[in-house]
Amino acid sequence: MTFVCKKAWVSALVVGVLHACATTSVVGPSGGAGPVASQKTAAVGDEAWVKKHMVVVRSYTQRPEFARPWRRQKPYARVSNALVIAGNRLLLTTNDAQTMSLIEVRRVGEQEWYRAKLLHAEHDLPAAVLAVEDSSFFGPLEATPLDADAPPRESDVDLVDAVNDNPDFGKGRITAVENWRVERLAVPSLVGTTSMTDFGDSEVVLFNGQVVGLSQASRKGGFVAMLSSVLKNYVSQTALQPYRGYGRAGIRVQDLTNPALKRMLGLTKEDGGIRVVEVDPGDSADGVLQAGDVLLAVEGISIDSKGQINHPRWGRIYFSAVLMDNRSAGDTVTFSVFRNAQRQTIKLPLKRVPVSAELIPSHMLSEEPRYAVHGGLVFQALNQVYLASHWASAPAPVLNASRIANHKTSARQDVVVLTEVLPDAINLGYQDLRNLVVERVNGKPIAKLEDVALALKTPQGAYHVFEFQLNERRIVLDASQLESANQRIPLN
């Protein structure tokens, strides 16, 4: 089993994703690379090549403070590599592109910074494309081809980090192409070992002088790099209107290694396959696949009883890699499915689930936390970042919603949580309360954050009454005081 869990800063704290890596996983798709080109472009230690194809990016990022969502964290600077691509653009792997408040770039070995701007960002990979305002920046630079596919296992590769005054050249060895878990998708990635440290800032991976990947994460004694083919597919997608993004199957599956179980299901000993145990509502497989379906093959490649396939270019890898292989949302993946004792072919159209369709949104870096303060009571639409970093002991219904049923319904479009009480005379007696899921306000069910303000228009008699999930607490405020309290309570 080579399916790997990435722990990005956001997902690291997400509490115990169920079977996240193995028997149950969310399966996703991708976009494609063109034909494999084979022009030699760089030699090891070739500083001239580095100066032509790589640049240095310096960005300042300000993340929201999720506990006090009206505030921002202190800005921090990050320095990264980027690759020069066609159309006077720069490509890099980053998961916080959209919170960058200032982006500057310089050429390798030079000191002059140029102002850059974000053209496009994709959190699901994650990757971003930049442009530079002053086009003279690109004068001596040259676009880098991204045509090379993954090198074979055990290949030796060269690694280049150009952020220092003198570029660092290092050696690495490819272990495999593995599905690397990024927040919502598993992205087929180049995984290898190296003695170089601190990867994750778009260091370039070269094989036979061609760019085969851009590093996007560091792991003990090694690196993880986004495949050139995946990057190329992304770059070509950024030109499409509208942008399509990536889709995942949106299913949870179980292994079928047990021969008795296979016989019970009516499969033969020779059959592999994995069984769908759940279909996420609103995701690609909704209405296409069913719980109980056994996925026997994808695009004609048999899936074994642990979900592995023999990919023609990437070798042994989890079957969901096919969904990211030169595909994007809108494309179709063909499965051969065993359903009701019948073998049939089912075409799965890949759908991109926007973050906005998630009940508890996964990556909040691109969006501001939503909140409302009434009488010092801070209500937030719950997101995964808050859940992970400020609510370790969230109750079962919340955790289940975040892991198993993370989709909006008409009855619940936000999980509205009282996250804090800003002390004021109006809320005396409630000031220690936090992390309670709002069920009703003034008797009205709360389906989304905005419903709180609406419900406050009709107090119950002289009072505003807040009720919470599992009947954990009851808050009653003096309705006549609310307006003046709202004016005097500072947000700080």
Next chain:
Amino acid sequence: MSYRASANRSRAAVQRITRGTLPLSRKLKNHLARSLDLYDTFLQLANTKRLKKPTMLLLAFSAALLLGAANETSVSDSVFRIETVYSGYDFTSPWERKPPAKASGTGFLIGKNRILTNAHVVADTQQLLIKRHDRANPAVARVLFIGHDCDLALLAVEDERFLSGLLPIDIGPLPPLRSTVTTLGYPTGGEELSSTRGVLSRLEMRTYSHTASDQHLALQTDAAINPGNSGGPVVFNAKAIGVAFQSLRNADNIGYIIPAPVVQHFLADIADGKYHHFPSLGATVQRMISPTLRKERQLPDTASGVYILRIQPGSTADGVMQPGDVWSEIEGKVIDNDGSTLLGEGRVDAEHWIDMKQVGEKATVKVWRGGKLLTLTLTAKNSPTEERYGPSFETPGKYVLYAGLLFQPLSVNLIRDGLRLDSVNSTEASWQHFILPLFDAKKMEQEAIFLTRILKHPVNSQMVMGQGEWITKINGKPVHSLSDVKEAVGSCVGGFLTLESNPINTIDALDCEQAKRAHAEVLKFYGVPNDVRL
């Protein structure tokens, strides 16, 4: 010279003696030290009665000295070292016990062949020995009654002659807070009887760590309470005012004592020859510090109480109190807005008054409901959840083992013994946060059946399910108890035994023919004597 100065001088003199500057026998020094407590009491008495003559104080002091010496002898003789070899059931291999281990604690005579100690000292015991401090030979003892929820147990020795010449220690009334008390016992660091002194500092409801789920009144003292002290008497005026039982880690000298009222409750409970446990209210309450909440609940300005949020089905409060009520009085005691009531000089949680009832006894409460003050009568009951899911001792775990698959109902013991749940976090906290809320009121009598272990055999070694799966259905039928499992595996003759789990609906299967053959092999290979205990 004021009487106070004179008294302090006398006290200092005694302290010099006890600290060993004079060549007195150890026993006499001990007696002198013990008498200091009584001296303090006399001093307090003298204060309040405004006695001013130092001679009176000296007289009192002498009397105290003699009385203290006499009492000390009889009290300490009746304090025993208890040595246990214990072996609890291993819930992860429910047909086995854990390897035996040794521990020691303290106990003391409270009546004719009645020795009081902590439940945790004698829990899961296989051999119990009692030692007098003045004799080498121990006596064999047995447990008469054990109350795990209040961490108390009553023992008897097999041969009563062992106790000859000993006087029982009376369970005394609680002295006022700030009194100095003495803890007697056999803590680590030596063999002999030890005594430590401390001040009673607080009296409030605390969690008793033996079960970690029960709360009763507890006294706090700064007397050192160390491992081995457990079960020892805390003495004031030659009476046991409580039983030393636990201390706070990561703090200095915060020791806890089971106070006399809890001890007396336990003794009264078992008077009929059976232990019925402490009752509980079964309501979740919210403090009413908010004046707006009090107004909204239509409480008069002078009234107070706590808001009833939820009521556990089948509990004391069920059917009498209602969510939305404001509980304002218990047995004539006014409940303040933080849920406390007056007890002596201090305040204690209102639940204490329910706790002090015996199961079946009535309690009168007052609640505000719809602007009216109602007087209601509760009948004290045990907590229905605790009965099913609380920790158990001396009782082997229930299980069904079939073809290497071990099915067990979820319990605190199982989690304490190291069950790992693949599907959920496996700490006790997560059990409370995770599993309990998934049972609604109507399902309280049901068991949550887990596949807790797979004893590997070719029939099951390739199974998809791992240990810790929550089994919800077998052969398509819902599983609500271990009996359902037994029935299902019993009917596995041809075809397959199909398992379904929660919360991800994984399925798995065994071939019944193969399973039947494998079953006996598994029992033999792993040395399991029985395949079922319901």
